Amino acid sequence: MRKYLFLLFLSAGSLAAHAQKDQIPFKSFTSFEKPSEWIIVYAEDGLMGYLDSAGKEVVPAIYENIHPFGEYKENWARVETLEGLTGFIDSTGKVVVEPKYEYIEKFGAYKADWALVSVYDHYGFINTKGEEVVAPIYAEIPILKR
Numbered sequence: 001m002r003k004y005l006f007l008l009f010l011s012a013g014s015l016a017a018h019a020q021k022d023q024i025p026f027k028s029f030t031s032f033e034k035p036s037e038w039i040i041v042y043a044e045d046g047l048m049g050y051l052d053s054a055g056k057e058v059v060p061a062i063y064e065n066i067h068p069f070g071e072y073k074e075n076w077a078r079v080e081t082l083e084g085l086t087g088f089i090d091s092t093g094k095v096v097v098e099p100k101y102e103y104i105e106k107f108g109a110y111k112a113d114w115a116l117v118s119v120y121d122h123y124g125f126i127n128t129k130g131e132e133v134v135a136p137i138y139a140e141i142p143i144l145k146r
Helices: 002-021
Strands: 039-042 048-051 057-063 076-080 086-090 095-101 114-119 122-127 132-138
Touching (some): 076 095, 095 114, 114 132
Antiparallel strands (some): 048 057, 076 086, 086 095, 114 122
C-alpha cells in the first residue's frame, strides 16, 4: 500500500511541475515548509499565491514566482511579478519590499543587514526592515575585499 501511495504522490508532483512549466491551467495544492500551514495555489493564468490551512487567501495569485521563505531573510519570501520585478512578502502575506527591483542580492554581501538592489542598471541597498537605505542611483558598486 505504501508503494502505491508513494507512486501516486510522485505522479501528482510530476503533473503539477509539468503543468506549471507549460503554463497549462492547473490548480495545484502543495504544502510549503515555511509557513507550514500555507498551501501554494496557481490561478488559471499560471500565477501563484497562498491559502492558509482554513482555505482563506493569504497571498492573492498575482505572482509569477514565489521563492521559499528564509532564502534571503527568515520569514520573508522573494516574489516576482509578470514584469520580472522582484520584492519580498513576509510570513503574514504582507508585502514588505515592493516588487520594483530587477535584482536583489542576498543580505550581507556588502554589509551585514543590507542587500544590493538594482533598477535600470543602477544600484542601491535595502535593509532587513525592507527600507531603501541607499537609493538605486549608482552605475556600479563593487564588492571590496575585506
